[in-house]
Amino acid sequence: FPVGDTQKVLSEAIKDSVPVADIFYAFSALKNLGLQVDNAKVTSALTEALKKDDSPQSAGYGFFVASQLTGDTKKIFDSIEDVVAQADEVDDKYLQFEGGLYTTALVVDGAYKLAAKEKKAPTMSDDKVVKFANYFLSRKHVHQLRAAYQLVSVIKTLTDNQFHIPVAITLASPVAVTSSSPNVKVQVTNLLGGSIGSLTVTADSAKHISSEAIVLSKKPFTSKDSSTYELNFMQAKPVRGFYKIIISAKPSKEDKKLLGLTGAEVEVKVTTQVSIENVEIGVADKDQTTAARTTKVQYPGKASTVFEADYHQKIIVKFQLKDKADGTKMSAHQTFLKLTNQKTNQEIIFVADAASNKFDLDIGSSAGQFGHLSGKYSMELIIGDAVIENPFSWALGEVNLNFPEGQTPKDKGLDRYAKKPEIKHLFREPEKRPAAVVSTVFTFLVLAPVLILVLLWMKIGVNVSNFPMSLSAVGFHLCLAAIFGLYYLYWVELNMFQTVRYLGLLALPTFIFGNRLLSGIASKRKGEKKV
Structure with missing residues (x-):
């Protein structure tokens, strides 16, 4: 458009009958192009449009437009x-x-931009500002370009304005705290990660999430630089598990604009190394008539003998896990016994009783999982947990399992994901025909009425004077005879699909000839009645 036309088109787009979004885009275009704006007209149109649509998004557009108007926008600000x-x-x-x-x-x-124009803090409580800031910082992934732009814009606004500066207290070290890495580091910054000056940062409390035990309170952090602070968390001798640390910060010079300086939360976990002791592997009868024969194994060694077990017995694996830090017994969330067939590499995994750290594997009831496949299996103990630093997989030994021979499947049948044989559809084989004598007699009986009819015609005579010698009459009877011939071929040679195909070809001319023949007969009879 020429400049004059652009000015006219955009100005005419601003009216009270259009949505607030249209006013926003037209007004922004005029401003960005450096064209003249009728502030009174925009204010009037915006006020009326906001009365019709008071949704948050329309209000946001309205705040942006009002922040750039020179007229009275107090009502919109309120x-x-x-x-x-x-x-x-x-x-x-x-x-x-x-x-x-x-x-x-x-x-x-938009609210903060309008507040800057009005030179008044937006009517928004400190708590709500902090919760809005928390929401913006939690948006790690943005899928729309306009949302990404607006997110950056609002964070910049909340970082640099005259009224409220939310403070971000975030974890700057790994979540896991160990004896070799005992420090918890946090960063205290504005929303863009910039320094907010000298601070005194304190851990108000640290609570074990599951037991709710308080392990420390009012512990100061040590300043590492202008925004990073550090605390040796392991000095409190926390037990393994997850902890919630409540942190507060106090600026060296009071600044009322800073929000969110108290009650900030970060979560860490204290991990530990474990040892496994008193490991016993054995085989016992299911009915417990005899005591289990167990063998002790020392980590990371392997049982020297191959265990023998059949479907009347069970495999027993017992062990203890201990926290190396304090020597207390513990259990792991992930405790598995994996048996692998050494011939087929089929893996079967069983879960331990977490409370007792014990496997009690009934071979007979688990036969289906093994595919009833006898043979030598390797046993592997797998231990892991979110708070264990040294998870491990330990080859315990080997066991020879024996299942009933009649139930042993073929090797290929063990793989449930193997390619299955192709399914091919076959028609049922035709039934055996009866003896030729039967069919001959039946044929004679079927044709006997026709023979009798011909003999009677020869005796009493045949009157064919009324047969119309026309194309339709001859064609109809020929088609009818062809259909009867097709039935005969179906009986002796053709299959159903072939017969239906040929019948479809004969049906159309038969219908046409028959229709014309009947119409001709009806017309002839009608003419005779009139005479």
Whole structure:
């Protein structure tokens, strides 16, 4: 467009009958192109449009437009509180609007830009500002370009404005805390990761999540640089598990704009190394008539003998896990016994009783999982947990399993994912025909009425004077005879599909000739009646 036409088109697009979004885009285009804007017209149109649509997204567009107008926008500014009240709270930690990231960022960003114009803090409580900031920082993945732009814009606004500066206290070290890596590091920054000055950072408390035991309180962090702080968490001698640390920060010079300095939470886990002791492997009868024959094995060694077990027996594996840090007994969330057939490499995995650290494997009841396949199996113990630093897989030994011979499947049948044989459809073999004498007699009996009819015609005479010698009459009777001939061929030679195909070809001319023949006969009879 020429400049004059652009000015006209965009100005005419701003009216109270259009959505707020259209006013926003037209107004933004005029501003970005450096064209003249009728502030009074925009203010009037925007006010009326917001009365018709008070959704958060429309309000966000309205805040942006109002922040760049020169007229009175106090009424729009006063609506910020009502719009913010529509936000949904999630987990007592986040605030967001129904429209998602784009709408939430649009409203908050627009509200602060309008507040800067009005030179008044937006009517938004400190707690809500912090929850909005938590929501923005939690958005690790953004799928829309406009949402990504608006997210960056609102974070920049919350980092540099005259009213509120949310503080981000985040974990800067690995989640796992160990004796070799005992320090917990946190960063205290603005939302863009910039320093907010000298601070005193304190761990108000650290609570074991499962037992709720408090392991420390009011422990100061040591400053490493302008935004990173460190605490030796292992000095509190925490037991293994997950912990929630409550952190507060206090600036050396009071700044009322800083929000979120107290009650920040980070989660860490204390891991430990484990040892496995008192390992026993044995075979016992299911009915416990005889004591189990067990063999002790020392980690990481392997049983020297091959165990023998059949479907009347069970395999017993017992062990103890100990925390190397304090020597206490413990259990692991992931404790498995894997048996692998040395011939087919088939793996069968069983889960231990976590409370007792014991496997009690009934061979007979588990035969289906083994595919009833006898042979030598290697036994492997697998131990792992979120708080175990040294998970391991230990080859315990070998066991020879014996199943009933009649139930042993073929080797290929063991692989349930193997390619199955192709299914081919075959028609049923035709039944054996009766003796020729039977069919001959039956044929004679079927043709006997025709022979009798011919003999009677010869005796009493045949009147064919009414037979119309026309193309339709001859064609109809020839087609009818062909159909009867087709039936005969079906009986002696053709199959059903061939017969239906040929019958379809004969049906059309038979219908046409028959229809014309009957029409001709009807017309002839009608003419005779008139005479």
